[in-house]
Amino acid sequence: MAVPFYLHDLDPEAADAVAEVIASPFLTSGKVGREVEDRLRDFFGIEHALLVNSWTNGAVATLLALGVGPGDEVIVPAMTFIASANVAGLVGARPVFVDVDPETLLVRPEAVAAAVTPRTRAVIPVHLYGRMCDLPGLRAALAPRDDIAIIEDAAHCFEGLRDGDPPGRHAEAAIFSFYATKNVTCGEGGAVITRDPELAARLARTRLHGMSELAIDRMRDARYQHWDMLCLGTKANLPDLLAALLPPQIARVRAQLDRREALAARYEAAFADSPLRLPGPVAGCLDARHLFCIHVPPACRDQAILALNARGIGVTVNYRAVPTLTYYREAYGYGPEDFPVSRHWGEGTLSLPLYPRLTEAQQDEVIAAVLEDVVPLAQRNLP
Numbered sequence: 536m537a538v539p540f541y542l543h544d545l546d547p548e549a550a551d552a553v554a555e556v557i558a559s560p561f562l563t564s565g566k567v568g569r570e571v572e573d574r575l576r577d578f579f580g581i582e583h584a585l586l587v588n589s590w591t592n593g594a595v596a597t598l599l600a601l602g603v604g605p606g607d608e609v610i611v612p613a614m615t616f617i618a619s620a621n622v623a624g625l626v627g628a629r630p631v632f633v634d635v636d637p638e639t640l641l642v643r644p645e646a647v648a649a650a651v652t653p654r655t656r657a658v659i660p661v662h663l664y665g666r667m668c669d670l671p672g673l674r675a676a677l678a679p680r681d682d683i684a685i686i687e688d689a690a691h692c693f694e695g696l697r698d699g700d701p702p703g704r705h706a707e708a709a710i711f712s713f714y715a716t717k718n719v720t721c722g723e724g725g726a727v728i729t730r731d732p733e734l735a736a737r738l739a740r741t742r743l744h745g746m747s748e749l750a751i752d753r754m755r756d757a758r759y760q761h762w763d764m765l766c767l768g769t770k771a772n773l774p775d776l777l778a779a780l781l782p783p784q785i786a787r788v789r790a791q792l793d794r795r796e797a798l799a800a801r802y803e804a805a806f807a808d809s810p811l812r813l814p815g816p817v818a819g820c821l822d823a824r825h826l827f828c829i830h831v832p833p834a835c836r837d838q839a840i841l842a843l844n845a846r847g848i849g850v851t852v853n854y855r856a857v858p859t860l861t862y863y864r865e866a867y868g869y870g871p872e873d874f875p876v877s878r879h880w881g882e883g884t885l886s887l888p889l890y891p892r893l894t895e896a897q898q899d900e901v902i903a904a905v906l907e908d909v910v911p912l913a914q915r916n917l918p
């Protein structure tokens with residue numbers, strides 16, 4: 536492929552960190568994981584950070600820790616990755632979708648407030664593509680319901696800010712993904728951060744079977760310590776083997792963001808006078824620039840993908856609206872009129888390569904392909 540959709544930038548020294556874990560007695564939930572949790576606490580300026588083995592399992596553990604389950608509702612945007620909604624169903628709760636803002640593609644606080652019912656227990660705002668939702672606004676719109684937890688889906692937004700605040704400041708918890716294509720990655724992984732000591736203590740158990748002690752603590756003082764099971768938990772702890780890959784990336788993520796920003800600005804300049812639609816600006820945001828998405832008239836989106844693929848350019852779709860997918864249509868009876876903004880964006884969007892290792896020459900190839908193949912398609916299909 537001339538320009539792959541994504542390339543990670545782990546360096547060869549990353550293997551040394553893994554080798555050190557292999558040489559130690561603890562392959563999982565040991566010293567390395569704890570050190571990475573300390574780094575995350577420093578990075579986000581927050582009291583508690585817990586590594587997990589995926590965003591999804593971290594969110595399940597968080598919902599369990601908050602006691603969200605059958606009979607409860609969890610509000611999620613219709614424009615997101617399926618996992619944001621799936622986690623509600625996985626704990627037996629009902630995902631309640633809200634449409635997104637047509638300019639920013641983020642949830643609007645008023646739209647969330649309008650979807651609240653007596654059963655609402657949590658909201659999962661998604662910092663789509665790296666731009667943060669208005670969390671103080673969301674909290675204000677939810678008042679006086681202080682029994683509704685805000686759980687930020689920060690899978691796209693490790694290094695982003697809004698009005699100077701990182702994820703975790705205005706919510707019960709924020710959850711990151713370290714999946715293979717995310718800005719910080721260890722293949723599979725994630726982290727939950729929270730300011731709430733009680734939630735952190737419950738999470739420490741719900742991420743590990745509901746057990747009272749980690750393996751490393753069960754062996755303290757070189758003798759076996761009994762553990763108890765205090766609640767129902769899932770298996771969401773991150774192996775040290777993977778955690779070892781994270782510290783160098785956390786150290787350079789801000790510098791990498793400059794590179795992402797420069798690449799994104801080149802795309803934006805190249806497409807400024809074209810009929811392609813881009814997500815509109817979000818006031819006060821430092822964009823984590825996770826994905827670069829464009830929108831073409833839905834009638835030609837799939838042709839546009841084929842044209843780029845034919846030139847060896849990797850593209851993806853982030854995302855088709857969740858309630859339009861078969862499971863959600865069948866399980867909840869959603870139809871074509873529901874969530875029109877998310878549906879329309881999802882039917883016309885495609886994501887271009889954007890990662891620090893993308894060279895300008897490669898990016899120029901992508902830009903030329905878009906201008907030569909995709910723009911004419913878009914022009915012919917304009918409504």
Ligand SMILES: *Cc1c(COP(=O)(O)O)cnc(C)c1O
Pocket residue numbers: 588589590591592615616618619661688690691711712713714724725
């Ligand atoms: C990747 C992603 C997730 C899921 O992350 P995993 O670590 O793969 O579970 C959730 N939400 C969004 C918005 C994502 O992009």
